[in-house]
Amino acid sequence: MEKQTVTIYDVAREAAVSMATVSRVVNGNPNVKPATRKKVLEVIDRLDYRPNAVARGLASKKTTTVGVIIPDVTNAYFSSLARGIDDIAMMYKYNIILTNSDENGGKEVQVLNTLMAKQVDGIIFMGNQVTDELREEFKRSKAPVVLAGSVDAEKAQPSVNIDYVAAVAEAVKNLIDHGNQKIAFVSGSMDQAINHDYRLKGYKKALKDAGISYDDKLVFETDYTYKAGQSLEPALTAAGATAAFVGDDELAAGVMNGLTDAGVDVPGEFEVITSNDTKLTELVRPKMSSITQPLYDIGAVAMRLLTKLMNNETVDENTVILPYGLMKRSSTK
Amino acid sequence: MEKQTVTIYDVAREAAVSMATVSRVVNGNPNVKPATRKKVLEVIDRLDYRPNAVARGLASKKTTTVGVIIPDVTNAYFSSLARGIDDIAMMYKYNIILTNSDENGGKEVQVLNTLMAKQVDGIIFMGNQVTDELREEFKRSKAPVVLAGSVDAEKAQPSVNIDYVAAVAEAVKNLIDHGNQKIAFVSGSMDQAINHDYRLKGYKKALKDAGISYDDKLVFETDYTYKAGQSLEPALTAAGATAAFVGDDELAAGVMNGLTDAGVDVPGEFEVITSNDTKLTELVRPKMSSITQPLYDIGAVAMRLLTKLMNNETVDENTVILPYGLMKRSSTK
DNA sequence: CGCAACATTGAAAACGCTTTCAAGTCAAAG
DNA sequence: CTTTGACTTGAAAGCGTTTTCAATGTTGCG
Numbered sequence: 001m002e003k004q005t006v007t008i009y010d011v012a013r014e015a016a017v018s019m020a021t022v023s024r025v026v027n028g029n030p031n032v033k034p035a036t037r038k039k040v041l042e043v044i045d046r047l048d049y050r051p052n053a054v055a056r057g058l059a060s061k062k063t064t065t066v067g068v069i070i071p072d073v074t075n076a077y078f079s080s081l082a083r084g085i086d087d088i089a090m091m092y093k094y095n096i097i098l099t100n101s102d103e104n105g106g107k108e109v110q111v112l113n114t115l116m117a118k119q120v121d122g123i124i125f126m127g128n129q130v131t132d133e134l135r136e137e138f139k140r141s142k143a144p145v146v147l148a149g150s151v152d153a154e155k156a157q158p159s160v161n162i163d164y165v166a167a168v169a170e171a172v173k174n175l176i177d178h179g180n181q182k183i184a185f186v187s188g189s190m191d192q193a194i195n196h197d198y199r200l201k202g203y204k205k206a207l208k209d210a211g212i213s214y215d216d217k218l219v220f221e222t223d224y225t226y227k228a229g230q231s232l233e234p235a236l237t238a239a240g241a242t243a244a245f246v247g248d249d250e251l252a253a254g255v256m257n258g259l260t261d262a263g264v265d266v267p268g269e270f271e272v273i274t275s276n277d278t279k280l281t282e283l284v285r286p287k288m289s290s291i292t293q294p295l296y297d298i299g300a301v302a303m304r305l306l307t308k309l310m311n312n313e314t315v316d317e318n319t320v321i322l323p324y325g326l327m328k329r330s331s332t333k
Numbered sequence: 334m335e336k337q338t339v340t341i342y343d344v345a346r347e348a349a350v351s352m353a354t355v356s357r358v359v360n361g362n363p364n365v366k367p368a369t370r371k372k373v374l375e376v377i378d379r380l381d382y383r384p385n386a387v388a389r390g391l392a393s394k395k396t397t398t399v400g401v402i403i404p405d406v407t408n409a410y411f412s413s414l415a416r417g418i419d420d421i422a423m424m425y426k427y428n429i430i431l432t433n434s435d436e437n438g439g440k441e442v443q444v445l446n447t448l449m450a451k452q453v454d455g456i457i458f459m460g461n462q463v464t465d466e467l468r469e470e471f472k473r474s475k476a477p478v479v480l481a482g483s484v485d486a487e488k489a490q491p492s493v494n495i496d497y498v499a500a501v502a503e504a505v506k507n508l509i510d511h512g513n514q515k516i517a518f519v520s521g522s523m524d525q526a527i528n529h530d531y532r533l534k535g536y537k538k539a540l541k542d543a544g545i546s547y548d549d550k551l552v553f554e555t556d557y558t559y560k561a562g563q564s565l566e567p568a569l570t571a572a573g574a575t576a577a578f579v580g581d582d583e584l585a586a587g588v589m590n591g592l593t594d595a596g597v598d599v600p601g602e603f604e605v606i607t608s609n610d611t612k613l614t615e616l617v618r619p620k621m622s623s624i625t626q627p628l629y630d631i632g633a634v635a636m637r638l639l640t641k642l643m644n645n646e647t648v649d650e651n652t653v654i655l656p657y658g659l660m661k662r663s664s665t666k
Numbered sequence: 667c668g669c670a671a672c673a674t675t676g677a678a679a680a681c682g683c684t685t686t687c688a689a690g691t692c693a694a695a696g
Numbered sequence: 697c698t699t700t701g702a703c704t705t706g707a708a709a710g711c712g713t714t715t716t717c718a719a720t721g722t723t724g725c726g
Contacts, residue, residue: 005475005712007711007712007713008712008713008714009712009713012676017675017676018675018676018677019676019677019712019713019714020675020676020677020678020714020715020716021674021675021676023713023714023715024674024675026713027714031673031674031675032674032675033673033674033675036674036675050446050449050450051450051712051713052391052450052452052711052712052713053447053450053451053452053713054387054390054391054396054451054452054711054712054713055391055681055711055712055713055714056712056713056714057387057681057713058385058387058388058391058680058681058682058683058711058712058713058714059680059681059712059713059714059715060681060713060714060715061681061714063387065430065451072416073406073412073415073416073419074409074412074413074415074416076407076409079406079407079412080407082406082407082431083405083406083407083433086406086431086432086433087433090432090433095430095432095447095448095451096430096431096432097398097428097429097430097431098415098419098429098430098431099419099423099428099429100416100419100420100423113383114386114428115428116383117383117384117385117386118386118387118398118428119385119386119387142338226612226615226616250612250616253616257616257618260618279559279583280616282559283559283583283586283590283613283616283617284616284617284618285590285593285617285618338682340681340682340683341682341683341684342682342683345706350705350706351705351706351707352682352683352684352706352707353684353685353686353705353706353707353708354704354705354706355683356683356684356685357684357704357705359683360684364703364704364705365704365705366703366704366705369704369705384682384683385681385682385683386683387681387682387683388681388682388683388684388711389682389683389684390683390711391681391682391683391684391710391711391712391713392682392683392684392685392710392711393683393684393685393711394684394711
């Protein structure tokens with residue numbers, strides 16, 4: 001009943017050569033006489049032999065698979081990165097083990113361990129709360145780890161990002177230039193480095209440059225969900241804000257729709273600018289102005305960087321910063 | 334330089350027992366004297382031993398990883414299923430190798446082969462164009478394959494879905510009940526079984542039940558993209574349609590926004606109902622009415638079914654049909 | 667024709683774990 | 697004090713490849 005598997009040994013026997021030779025032709029090793037190669041190839045074809053990657057992995061200590069830790073595939077920002085990662089991975093013959101972490105530290109550590117147990121050749125980590133424990137695990141990992149679209153205050157790991165501070169500063173400046181004085185900063189958890197260590201810094205910088213004093217009443221820390229954004233309207237208007245910088249597109253859509261539903265005109269009475277430039281920005285009405293990021297490329301470059309690391313190639317720059325932009329759509333004046 | 338790996342042999346030596354015993358405690362085999370177990374556990378802890386899953390996989394012929402073929406992670410419909418799959422997988426200690434196929438037959442076959450080479454214990458396939466070649470590969474696979482949110486006309490594989498025919502028929506009937514006579518059917522490629530074999534059938538059924546004759550001028554075959562939907566407006570109005578059933582949410586958002594941007598009032602002058610009930614439906618304005626599907630559950634149930642199959646448990650029903658619904662929002666009257 | 671230099675090949679040892687099978691222990695039973 | 701059966705344990709054979717190293721073939725040249 002069980003389907004029979006044909007092994008390299010079977011091929012060797014049938015082709016009247018050694019396993020070593022079969023292995024060579026399978027792996028494209030040039031040190032095989034053309035006639036022999038042809039013979040082996042024929043047998044392989046006839047027997048429909050397929051190399052067992054697990055055995056290969058054990059023997060060669062390479063699995064050609066990399067682990068990818070993602071907060072949530074369902075989030076457009078991250079899934080865009082993931083797509084870039086997978087495409088480049090495939091290009092380099094790697095496969096991806098994808099696991100959702102919900103940015104839950106415990107889960108992340110656990111996942112990291114099972115990835116390492118599975119002997120992945122490398123790891124791409126997305127998530128903005130690199131705890132000490134996590135950092136320890138990264139360090140002990142013999143597989144290289146690169147962060148994609150995620151920052152670690154310690155900058156201990158190679159990573160691919162944009163310049164969040166500058167991007168947010170520019171976005172906020174834009175809002176200021178439109179005459180807004182009370183600009184809300186709405187983001188996810190302040191425990192995340194990207195929020196407290198980058199975005200907020202950019203926000204403060206823009207305010208300072210414009211001579212506006214920082215008021216933490218205008219900082220809204222919430223969940224990265226549509227609902228959370230939507231229910232922020234009362235607080236936002238109560239605080240007297242006339243504009244908002246938002247750290248996530250779905251959240252921003254919520255904020256905007258919440259405002260609109262409450263009768264607030266966007267952008268007339270309230271401007272909003274968001275951060276990730278996912279498809280969402282174009283789907284909602286008004287379309288959302290946003291910081292633009294090369295999402296796909298962040299993933300792609302991260303994976304490319306990882307291939308180099310896995311290959312022990314020397315890389316000039318461990319942390320690569322990709323360019324960002326500002327896309328004015330209709331949620332700002 | 335290379336980080337030293339500690340093997341089961343090291344543990345055995347340090348604990349003065351055999352590898353077999355170490356293996357037993359690692360795997361929770363009860364046939365170990367408590368004292369021995371304790372001793373081994375201590376050594377494992379001291380040496381920080383981590384079992385090598387690849388070696389384990391080779392020896393046991395189980396990898397505790399399943400392959401997942403997805404058209405595009407970036408698509409909200411599929412990523413929702415993927416999330417359900419991963420959660421259940423994790424619950425059962427499996428990992429997921431995720432690969433994007435773009436519903437490209439050649440790529441799918443290739444990916445399937447590398448998954449099989451990697452000895453995955455099972456496969457979840459998403460995609461609606463099961464070619465003969467693909468079907469052949471499924472058959473030859475010793476790992477069970479289940480389709481999630483995807484149909485195959487031949488019904489050769491276990492699958493979990495909703496009743497697309499009935500759902501679409503109901504959605505279209507709803508449109509008819511609102512007085513629409515010319516209802517557009519817009520979907521992705523008609524090569525996909527889900528479109529020509531299910532949705533279109535449901536569409537026709539609803540028309541027939543209402544005594545409306547079918548007109549293929551009202552069938553719009555296009556890409557599953559926002560842009561494609563958006564640019565459909567001229568054709569839609571030219572055809573005299575006053576409502577549309579759309580097979581994908583992003584596409585539907587495009588259709589709707591295209592209409593709105595052209596000055597057509599939705600739902601006043603044109604109603605649209607979509608199919609997948611992803612988050613998108615709530616983000617756009619007007620919110621889109623939709624067939625509702627338990628997206629997460631489809632993935633979750635598919636994975637659960639796969640675990641049973643991998644475990645050689647007998648399953649009563651190979652193809653499971655989950656309930657659907659109709660969610661009236663604001664894109665229909 | 668003889669020999670160096672190179673091209674091909676195969677034997678066998680890993681790789682790190684699971685699993686089978688037999689052997690050894692031990693306590694309860696006779 | 698045996699016997700018996702339930703527990704525990706270890707030896708060793710895989711699992712299917714890769715890879716090293718030595719052996720064997722070939723070819724070119726003087």
